[in-house]
Amino acid sequence: MEYERKFKIGKPILEVNNISLSFGGVKAITDTSFNVLEHEVRAIIGPNGAGKSSMLNCINGIYKPQQGTVSFKGKQIPDITPNIMAQMGLSRTFQNLALFKRMSVLDNILVGRKLHTKTNFLEVALQLPKVKKEEKLNRDRSEEIISFLEIEDIKDTPVGKLPYGLQKKVELGRALATDSTIILLDEPMAGMNVEEKRDMCRFILKVNDELGTTMVLIEHDMGVVMDISDRVVVLDYGKVIGDGTPDEVRSNQKVIDAYLGVEH
Amino acid sequence: MKPVFMTYTKKDLINLAVCMVLSVLVIPTFITTEYWYTSILIPWLCLALATIGQQVVMGYTGQLALGAAGFMAAGAFAMFNLILRVPDLGFVGSLIVSGLIAAAFGILFGLPSLKVRGIYLMVATLASQFFIIWMIDKFGWFKNYDSSGIITAQDIVILGKPFTTPLAMYFVCLAVTTVLTLLAMNMARGSTGRNWMAVRDMDIAAESMGVSLLKTKVQAFAISAFYCGVAGALFAFCYLKSLEPVAFDIKLSFKILFMCILGGLGTINGAFIGAAFILLFPVLLNAVGNNVFHGAIDATIISSIEQVIFGGLMIIFMIYEPLGMAKLWENIKQKMSLKFQSSNVKDLKSSLSKKS
Numbered sequence: 001m002e003y004e005r006k007f008k009i010g011k012p013i014l015e016v017n018n019i020s021l022s023f024g025g026v027k028a029i030t031d032t033s034f035n036v037l038e039h040e041v042r043a044i045i046g047p048n049g050a051g052k053s054s055m056l057n058c059i060n061g062i063y064k065p066q067q068g069t070v071s072f073k074g075k076q077i078p079d080i081t082p083n084i085m086a087q088m089g090l091s092r093t094f095q096n097l098a099l100f101k102r103m104s105v106l107d108n109i110l111v112g113r114k115l116h117t118k119t120n121f122l123e124v125a126l127q128l129p130k131v132k133k134e135e136k137l138n139r140d141r142s143e144e145i146i147s148f149l150e151i152e153d154i155k156d157t158p159v160g161k162l163p164y165g166l167q168k169k170v171e172l173g174r175a176l177a178t179d180s181t182i183i184l185l186d187e188p189m190a191g192m193n194v195e196e197k198r199d200m201c202r203f204i205l206k207v208n209d210e211l212g213t214t215m216v217l218i219e220h221d222m223g224v225v226m227d228i229s230d231r232v233v234v235l236d237y238g239k240v241i242g243d244g245t246p247d248e249v250r251s252n253q254k255v256i257d258a259y260l261g262v263e264h
Numbered sequence: 265m266k267p268v269f270m271t272y273t274k275k276d277l278i279n280l281a282v283c284m285v286l287s288v289l290v291i292p293t294f295i296t297t298e299y300w301y302t303s304i305l306i307p308w309l310c311l312a313l314a315t316i317g318q319q320v321v322m323g324y325t326g327q328l329a330l331g332a333a334g335f336m337a338a339g340a341f342a343m344f345n346l347i348l349r350v351p352d353l354g355f356v357g358s359l360i361v362s363g364l365i366a367a368a369f370g371i372l373f374g375l376p377s378l379k380v381r382g383i384y385l386m387v388a389t390l391a392s393q394f395f396i397i398w399m400i401d402k403f404g405w406f407k408n409y410d411s412s413g414i415i416t417a418q419d420i421v422i423l424g425k426p427f428t429t430p431l432a433m434y435f436v437c438l439a440v441t442t443v444l445t446l447l448a449m450n451m452a453r454g455s456t457g458r459n460w461m462a463v464r465d466m467d468i469a470a471e472s473m474g475v476s477l478l479k480t481k482v483q484a485f486a487i488s489a490f491y492c493g494v495a496g497a498l499f500a501f502c503y504l505k506s507l508e509p510v511a512f513d514i515k516l517s518f519k520i521l522f523m524c525i526l527g528g529l530g531t532i533n534g535a536f537i538g539a540a541f542i543l544l545f546p547v548l549l550n551a552v553g554n555n556v557f558h559g560a561i562d563a564t565i566i567s568s569i570e571q572v573i574f575g576g577l578m579i580i581f582m583i584y585e586p587l588g589m590a591k592l593w594e595n596i597k598q599k600m601s602l603k604f605q606s607s608n609v610k611d612l613k614s615s616l617s618k619k620s
Contacts, residue, residue, distance in 0.1 A: 060472060062468060062472075081471070082468070082471040082472040083471050083472075083474060083475075083476055085472075086471075086472055086473060086474035087474055091472065091473070092472055094468075094469065098466045098468055098469035098472075099465070099466065099469070100461060100462050100464075100465035100466055100469070100470075101465050101466070102461065102464075102465055102530070103458070103461050103462070103465060107458055107461070110455070110458055111458050111459070111462045111470065111473050111475065112473050113455075114455070114458075114459065114462075114473050114474045114475050115473075115474040117455045119455065121451055121456040121483060121487065124450060124451055124454040124455055124456045125447040125448075125450050125451045125454075125456070126447070126450070127270040127271065127450050127454070131454065131455075134455075135454065135455065138455075174469075174473065178473060178474070
C-alpha cells in the first residue's frame, strides 16, 4: 500500500534519551531511548506491565523520571510538566479515559481549545466583543472536529452518558482541538469491537494524513499496529527490545520471544 | 439553543424579564409589610449571592471549601472601615473594594488547594473562617476601637441619596445581586467556567490540555471570596445593620454550604433556590407549629425538628438527586411540558376522530 504522503516523514521531533523510572524499588523503565520522526505514526507495543503507559507519562510530564531527558522540537526540556508540554504543542489521550464527565461533548472539545483562548475571566464576565470573536472561532473549530469525527448527533450529550467507544472518540477530538503537532494516544482502541477499531484507525490515519500530526500510540492489537504505524518500538520489562518498521519488528527474535514466550 | 445576548438564550432572557418584573414591580406593589423585606427578601438576596460564591469554588471547580462566612466577615468589616476611613470611595466603590479585599483573603486561603484535596482541603479552608474572625476580634482597629462589641453599620448613601427604608435597601441588594449573577453566568458558561469544570472533573486531563491548575484554582477561590465579600457587606449593612464577628460564625458557613448542595452543585439558579429553601423552611415550620398545632409544640422542639429535617434532606438529596433542587425543578418542568404535549396530541386525536 504505497501512497504519496502530503506530509513527508522528516527529522526527529521527539527524542527520549536514557529514561529510567522506578516506583520505590520497582523499576518501570530502564535506560530507554527512542525517537519519533515528524509526521510519522509511531507505535509503542509490549506485553502488559512493559512500561508503555509509564513511558507516555514521562514524555507528558505526569511522571518525573529519575534519569534521562526528553527533547521536543530540538529543545531539551529540563522540568517537564503536562502544562509546559501542552504549550509546546504536545497533546495526549489517556488509557482509562480522562474526560470531563459532566460536561457535554462540545464542551469537552472546547476545553481542548484552551491554549487558543487568550481572554481572561473579567473579559469573559463582561462578554467583551473580543471574547465573542474568540469564542466563535473556538466553537467553529470544535464543530469542525466534531463533524470530522462524525459525532455531530451527540455533541450536546454529557460525556459520562456515552458508551465507551464514543468516549474514546471524544477524547481523540479533545486532543485534536489543541492543534498540537504531536498527539500521544494511550491505547486508543482498547475495549473496542472490530468495527470501532477500524473506525479509529481510519481517524488516526486521516488526522496524520490531512493535518500532518505526528501520532504516537500504544496498542495491544498487533494486527492494528502493524497496519497503521510507520515504525514500532517494542518494550519489555521497561527495556527496548526492538525498534524499526513493522516488518523488521515482526521478524525480530527477541520480540517473538517476548510475545510468544521462550521454551526453557 | 443559541445565545441571543451575551451568553443568554432567549429562554434565559424571558426568565430574567419575569424575575425582574416580579422583583421590581410585583413584590414592591403587593408586599407592604416590612417583615418580608427585612427578614426574608434582603437576607435571601445576600445569602444567594454568597452561595453563588460557594458554587464557583465548590460546584464548578470542585474544591471542597468551607469558609464562606469568613470571607463574608472580611467583606463586611472592610466595608465598615472603608466608609469610615475613605469616605470618598462612596458606597458602590467601597462595596467593590471590600469584595477585592475578601478576594485577597480568598487567594491566600485557596493556596492549600494546590496540595490537598477533598475533606482535607475542607479542614484547611476552615482556617479562613477562624483566622479572619480572630483577626477582627484581636485587633481593635478593625472595629474602630469600639468596646461594646456590636458596631452599628453606617447608613447607605449612594450619590448623596440615603437608602434607609427596607424597600430601598431591598433595591440596593437586588441591583447588586442581579449584576453579579449575570456576570457569574457569563463566566460559568464561557471559557472561564469550562476551565473550572475541567479541573473539577479530571484535573490531570485539564492540565494536559494546558489548563493551569494553580491559576484556575486560585482564580476560583478569588472570585468566590469576592462574591462572599460583597454578600457579607450587604448582609451587614442591609440585613443586620450592625457589625459583629459572631454573626459570621461557622454556622453561617455551613448554612451556605447546605444552600449550595440542596440548591444543586454547579448551578447558578440553584443558589437562589437553595437559599430560599433554607431561609423559608424554618419560617414555614414555625407557621405550621403556630397555626396547625396552636403552639402546642414547644419552639425549641420545632427548631430541633428543623435540624432533623435538614439533615435528612441533605442525605436524601446526596443519594437520589446530587444535582439538587435546580435539577428537580428542571425535571418537573420537563415532565409538565411532556404531559402538556401528550394531552395536546390526545385532544387533536379525539377531535380528528369526531370529525371522521
